Amino acid sequence: MYTAWNHRREALVPVFKEGGQQAMQAAAEELALTLRALTRNLKSYSAWHHRKWVIGHRLTSLEAEITLVETLLDADDRNFHGWAYRRFVADLMGMPVQRELEYTTRKIQHNFSNYSAWHYRSKLLPLLHSEPGVPAAADDSPSAAAERQAMISSSRAGATGALVLHQTLEIEYELVSQAFFTEPEDQSGWIYHRWLLGCSVAHWQAAPESEAERARLADVLGCQLALVSDLLDLEPGSVWARKTRAHLLGLMQRVGGAAGGSAGRGSGGEAADCVAAAAAWEDLEGLDPYRAGYYRHACSVSARASV
Amino acid sequence: MSGVYWGATALHILGQPERLDKAQLIAWVMSCQKPSGGFAGSEKHDAHLLYTLSALQILALYDSLDLVDASQVAAYVAGLQRGDGSFAGDEWGEIDTRFSYCALYSLALLRRLDAANVPAAVDFLRQCRNFDGGFGAQPGGESHAGQVFTCVAALSIAGALDEVVDADLLGWWISERQTPSGGLNGRPEKLQDVCYSWWALSALSTLGRLAWIDAPALTAFILGCQDLELGGISDRPDDAVDVFHTFFGLAGLSLLGHPGLAPIDPVFALPVTTVTRLNLAAQRLSCA
Numbered sequence: 001m002y003t004a005w006n007h008r009r010e011a012l013v014p015v016f017k018e019g020g021q022q023a024m025q026a027a028a029e030e031l032a033l034t035l036r037a038l039t040r041n042l043k044s045y046s047a048w049h050h051r052k053w054v055i056g057h058r059l060t061s062l063e064a065e066i067t068l069v070e071t072l073l074d075a076d077d078r079n080f081h082g083w084a085y086r087r088f089v090a091d092l093m094g095m096p097v098q099r100e101l102e103y104t105t106r107k108i109q110h111n112f113s114n115y116s117a118w119h120y121r122s123k124l125l126p127l128l129h130s131e132p133g134v135p136a137a138a139d140d141s142p143s144a145a146a147e148r149q150a151m152i153s154s155s156r157a158g159a160t161g162a163l164v165l166h167q168t169l170e171i172e173y174e175l176v177s178q179a180f181f182t183e184p185e186d187q188s189g190w191i192y193h194r195w196l197l198g199c200s201v202a203h204w205q206a207a208p209e210s211e212a213e214r215a216r217l218a219d220v221l222g223c224q225l226a227l228v229s230d231l232l233d234l235e236p237g238s239v240w241a242r243k244t245r246a247h248l249l250g251l252m253q254r255v256g257g258a259a260g261g262s263a264g265r266g267s268g269g270e271a272a273d274c275v276a277a278a279a280a281w282e283d284l285e286g287l288d289p290y291r292a293g294y295y296r297h298a299c300s301v302s303a304r305a306s307v
Numbered sequence: 308m309s310g311v312y313w314g315a316t317a318l319h320i321l322g323q324p325e326r327l328d329k330a331q332l333i334a335w336v337m338s339c340q341k342p343s344g345g346f347a348g349s350e351k352h353d354a355h356l357l358y359t360l361s362a363l364q365i366l367a368l369y370d371s372l373d374l375v376d377a378s379q380v381a382a383y384v385a386g387l388q389r390g391d392g393s394f395a396g397d398e399w400g401e402i403d404t405r406f407s408y409c410a411l412y413s414l415a416l417l418r419r420l421d422a423a424n425v426p427a428a429v430d431f432l433r434q435c436r437n438f439d440g441g442f443g444a445q446p447g448g449e450s451h452a453g454q455v456f457t458c459v460a461a462l463s464i465a466g467a468l469d470e471v472v473d474a475d476l477l478g479w480w481i482s483e484r485q486t487p488s489g490g491l492n493g494r495p496e497k498l499q500d501v502c503y504s505w506w507a508l509s510a511l512s513t514l515g516r517l518a519w520i521d522a523p524a525l526t527a528f529i530l531g532c533q534d535l536e537l538g539g540i541s542d543r544p545d546d547a548v549d550v551f552h553t554f555f556g557l558a559g560l561s562l563l564g565h566p567g568l569a570p571i572d573p574v575f576a577l578p579v580t581t582v583t584r585l586n587l588a589a590q591r592l593s594c595a
Contacts, residue, residue: 002397003352009399049401078497080449087447115495119449122438187483187495195438290489291482293518297475297594 002046009053016057027059035068042072048081052088065089070103077107083116097127105175112179115188122195125172126162163206164199166216172196173220177227184231184238193244197224197251204255218255221248239288246280246295250302253277257305277302308339308348308358312365313554319368319578320557320569333371336362344376344383345397355397356387360409363416368581372416381419384410391434392427393445403444404435408457411464412575415587420464429467432458440476452484452493456506459513460574463589468513474592478516481507489524490543500542501532501552504559509573512562515593522563529556 008030015026031054037047055065069086073079090100101124107117164172173196179189197220204210204217225248231241253273281299285292315332318324339347339362345354346362359380366372387395387410394406407428414420434446435458441450442458455477462468484491484507490499491507504525511517531544532552539548540556561571572582574589 002348002355006353006397006399045401045403049399053399078494080444080451080494084443084445084448113496116449119437119439120447123447191439191480191483191495290485290521290524291519293516293520294479294482297516297519301475 001044005046005050008050012054016059023057024059027054027057030054031060038072042076042079043081045081048085052085055089055092058092062089062093066093066095073107077111077114078116080116083120087120097124100124101128108175108179112183113186113188115191118176118188118192121172122192125164125168128168129165163202166203169196169199169220173224180240181231181234184235185240187240190240190244193224194247197221197247201251214255218252221252221255224248225252239284242280242284242287246277246284246298249273249277249280250298250305253302253305274302274305308336308346308361308365310550311336312361312368314550315365315368316571316577317550317554317557319581320561320571322567322569324368329369332365333369333374336365337374340375344379344381353397354383356384356394356406356409356413357396359384360413363413364577367416367585368577370584372585375417377417377419381414381417381422384413384417385419385422388423388428390427392424392429392431394428404432404442404454404461405444405457407432408461408464411461415464416585425465429462429465429471432462432465432467433471436471439480440473440478441480450480450494452481452491452503452507452510455481455510459510460576460589463513463574463591466588466590468590468592472514472592474514474516474594478511478514478519478594481511482516482519485520485525489521489526489528491520491525498543499528501529501540501559502542502555504529505555505562505576508559508562509576512573513589513591515591517562518594526560526563526565529560532556 012026012030016023031051034047034051034054037044038051041047054060055062066086066089069082069089073082073086076082089095101121104117104121104124107114108121173193176189176193176196179186180193183189200217200220204213207213225245228241228245228248232238232245235241253270256270256273278299281295281302284295288295311332315324315327318326336346338350339352339358341347341354343354345356346359347354348358352358363372363375363380366374384394387397387406389395389402393402394410395402396406410423411420411425411428414423431446432442435442435444435448435454437443437450439450441452442454443449443451444454448454459468459472459477462471468474483495484493484503486492486499488499490501491503492499493503493506508517508520508525511519529540532541532546533539533556534541534548537548539550540553541548542552557568558571558576561568562573564570570579571577572579572587574591575582575587
């Protein structure tokens with residue numbers, strides 16, 4: 001099939017180059033054709049690529065593409081081609097990060113199990129504070145706007161390093177707790193939660209000497225542990241809650257260890273955290289035997305860290 | 308072309324390579340080479356990186372790589388690299404981390420890795436890394452076990468696994484691909500499928516964390532997908548068999564050390580004997 005699409009593109013190149021009404025008409029026909037192909041097979045790499053190739057010529061409406069891909073994602077909300085296409089069009093349009101974030105919120109609230117939407121949030125959140133709170137001012141020079149857009153595109157694309165703001169993380173912890181209290185055995189929210197914990201840890205890692213950051217992290221971990229314990233009271237059999245608890249205890253062990261004497265915590269506290277983390281991982285070996293190898297590894301990491 | 312590679316490699320894993328006629332096979336592969344040096348999926352089709360790698364893998368399997376002009380094929384492959392380090396599948400510019408694997412692996416087979424900008428290729432793969440430790444098809448793309456295989460293997464060939472991959476995080480994410488069926492899925496909350504017995508498992512093996520899933524349960528799942536009358540393996544129990552799933556099922560079993568199967572290499576997806584004969588180098592991690 002890919003060769004047939006190649007032949008079409010060869011024929012279209014001169015038409016698109018010519019421009020004008022004929023080019024716009026030809027582009028519209030290609031979009032109709034790829035839509036028919038995608039309706040038959042939403043996972044066709046070559047049909048999606050052909051559509052991107054046509055759209056890249058900027059002969060047709062981009063807003064219409066967003067509407068179309070929303071309809072496709074309503075029908076198949078985990079289709080990664082559809083999500084990739086949305087990001088492609090959003091980048092071409094210079095779509096505000098806030099609007100994309102709102103879209104993922106809608107998809108998540110419709111279905112907490114939409115891992116694709118949680119994934120996209122992880123790409124968008126680090127961009128939130130790099131975007132102006134108000135629409136670009138009229139005197140914003142084109143080059144400055146282009147530069148900002150390039151930065152947003154590259155970050156949306158996966159550049160790492162930007163810290164997610166504390167207040168943003170608080171909102172995210174709240175959203176994801178709704179997900180795991182609603183569906184405790186769905187992986188999607190829990191994997192996202194683990195990433196959020198990593199984001200919280202990153203603030204401390206960025207300022208390892210800061211007692212304020214360390215205390216703030218200890219507070220976040222304590223709150224999350226209390227939340228997971230509440231869930232375990234309601235759902236004692238939740239393996240995912242137990243995994244998260246074990247992971248949290250491991251993190252607390254690290255943070256507690258770093259406090260040393262200065263925070264007034266004796267070595268007894270650290271040792272207790274270490275024992276608790278190791279015991280939590282050991283429990284999981286029995287509860288979730290498929291992953292026993294991983295739990296043994298995590299347990300040995302906890303044990304080594306305590307030495 | 309990829310179908311022929313799957314079938315031929317499956318037969319080698321089964322220890323029955325003589326079931327295909329080598330001379331006929333090689334003649335057909337060479338008939339699919341285009342003037343650019345790249346290979347097409349079949350006669351009368353256009354050249355593409357996917358089929359260029361499959362063709363070279365078949366030639367490697369049959370010790371016939373000397374039939375190609377290495378400089379010409381390497382120039383075709385390296386010519387598809389973009390400024391950001393990514394590789395296009397062909398002249399029409401589709402970008403996908405599968406093509407990064409195809410390109411680096413093809414160049415490694417041709418002993419021409421120096422023809423591409425390997426550090427830039429590594430930077431691009433780093434851009435495709437996600438919050439869960441996995442990798443997507445393009446920057447921003449969701450993690451998928453198929454892309455995890457191609458990115459981990461490409462980084463392994465580039466010798467950059469240790470600088471790009473968080474092996475504990477990714478290994479954990481892959482271990483969570485094993486569902487109660489014993490089979491592996493490709494993304495969270497999706498159905499298991501035999502093809503991930505290769506894609507997810509090979510990456511775990513390269514990361515030195517094969518013990519992070521339950522091997523007997525996965526073995527039982529793959530064996531349960533066999534058609535005991537027709538032969539072959541399907542995606543899930545009781546579905547129709549095909550050469551794609553048959554190869555990935557056998558490859559997974561081989562990685563798990565299933566008796567009677569020749570060992571397969573997790574990075575190069577060829578029998579270990581072939582990889583050893585060609586002296587192909589790749590980085591592997593261990594679980595500290």
